[in-house]
Amino acid sequence: MGTLSGKVAIVTGGTAGIGRACAIAMAREGAKLVLTGRSAERAEKIKPLIDSGAAIYVQQDTTVETEWPKAIDAALKAHGKIDILVNNAGAIAVKPLEAMAHADLTRMLAANLDSVFCGMRAVWPHLIRNNGGVIVNMSALMGERTAGIGMAYTPAKAAQQSLTKTAALEGGRHNIRVVSVLPGLIWSDGWVRMAGAEPEKTKAGLGPTIPMGRVGETSEIGEVVAWLCSDDARYITGIDIFDRRRQSSGMKTYVRPLPPPYLPDLPIFLTPAR
């Protein structure tokens, strides 16, 4: 019996890259999936998951508030409940400051912050009705470590991480766990496109910049996400101390014990259970 047997999960941007890797791992663990993507063609990439009955595809632009019911309704219609939301869809724009436009920030916020906000709000009542659930928000190492080219992208991911923490604190009493995953350099289609003529050479060249000596594979993130959604991670929620001090090992996950019974009068982050 898989660790996600009987669980219903929505994975946005689930047709490619890290999203698809999440879908594959979660399907293997027995989850029933609703995978979203921006165009019909994208469904092609997850044909095996669809054909096997593990997944259905829903076309959805996560940055449009009114498109969220499409994913919610599809899950409810097919399976009657929702247990898990993986907010994986996002967008990246890294460029030097002078090349940055206002529209870049707006786009980054829409794709990485607003979409996650809308997703969490959309599933929230269903997770409450479900007596709990898990939300995994895909951030990035650049949400915590940055470069000059990250002035629009980094703040969007950092803001998303804060939102994750707030949601974790607000969701604790409903048994809703909310976690961030911060993948580092993960080799994916996006990288292949950016790498140009000799992707393998680029991939090898990136290795020495990383303590582990290599870039990661999408499957490595997928496995972690599947695990975070499982009962093994039942005591993991939110983000703990922001740890600037650690070097990247290619991927980070932030964990924090469930807070004690929610006491609205106290400043939550100062309660002794930390």
Place this chain on the structure above:
Amino acid sequence: MGVLSGKAVILTGASSGIGKGTALKLAEASARIVFTGRDGPRSDETLATLRAMGAAVELVRLDVTSEADWARVIDTCLSRFGRVDVLINNAGDAVMDRIEKLPANAMNDLIGVNVDGPFLGMRAVWPHMKKQGGGLIINVNSVAGQRGNVNGSAYCGSKAAQLSLSLTAAAEGGKDNIRVVSLHPGFTLTEGLEETLCTQPQMLQPMIDSMIPIKLPGRPADMGDAVVFLCSDDARNLTGIEINVDGGMTAR
């Protein structure tokens, strides 16, 4: 009349480097200084320079791991200046190598200077600062206390321990108005480092370019500037913080 006029400051490890740079800035700001230093001739030189600037200054010997020595340093400050407003734990040590190559006692030695030293110093000043209605402790740390670093298992470990010590001391000191701040220089070009590098100056700039966004090394005077700010009234609400003077090294 300098911005620190009247303040009595104890500063360790001021015979050269960051300590000396800090001493000069403190003197410029009219602070009264009791300083310590390991290197005899260099300490005397620093003393002479500070006196020439018109500073009220004493030089005392200190083994930072000796409780008795600390008591003597505090006494000197109290008898000469009547109070102790600031303790700057700057004296520190570093031994860098891969973990498998470091001698077994490397960690213990560095903990002695970098952790026990500040611990004993803070313990020694605490009752006096409490009686005075408050005070400031600045523990000079390093970016190495905030990040892991190849070759730094013992050094970074000791500095991280020192950081934790600073944060706890800040939490404990608040009720007595004793502020504790951790100062984190990045790569600082001290006289010692310049001597070491003078045989290979061409290696320095490429290293700086890759390590430091601002592409300049830090100077002792930069640390001194931050210390003067921290000692001033402008910083009265700062405690339990890490202040990085590192040319952007930890901005990444």
Place this chain on the structure above:
Amino acid sequence: MASFDGKVALVANAGSVIGRAVVKRLAADGAKVMAASSDGSSVSGATKTIVLDVAAQASWESALAGTVAALGRLDILVTIASATYATPKPIAETSLAEFKAVTTPNLEGAFLGLRFGIVKMRELGHGGAVVNVASALATVGLPGQAAYGASANGIRMMTRAAALSCADSTDKIRVNAVQVGLIDGAPESDIVPTLPKDLALARRGTPDDVAAAVAFLASDRASYITGYVLPVDGGLMAA
């Protein structure tokens, strides 16, 4: 000792509690200060005032150009994020529009200030310092104020990215942030209305405390400090 003689500062959101203190302090330290706010109202200590809608690029461009035209140069830029929900609301009860009503002025305000302020300083060629003021509550969850927390964390990291983009020493432009804890009159004091028992300094800070930190980071005494976030929080986030 006046450290800003001959220098010009532009303070955005100058009408806010912290904005007023910053204007006053920079002026006291010798700077000519352009106080920018949504209604262009006067601020004590300001040399001139100007209207600035922090979420609008055109407004920023005109405020920056206007500062240089009126006061001759631009050395210091201060942005201040102060938008919050009027009453605390959980994510589940907040609309996207309400969420964005807070994140937009805070995040876009800082972004546009950095984006166009840094380029303007580069054009002028004499270096400069940008200080973003945001909340110390950036790295913890903020039940009831999700958008404010998100904005604060975004600004914290944006500061670092922007610093790295202009760290090259020929530009001599530094970018830092001040992270505000329980300060009288600032949003944090509403969000945490009771002083936490374990707050180290056991008191609220003042807007002047924040202004002092801004002044330090803007000064030449902080010439080796960039990409740094300075907490003015009485030890709030230390333990």
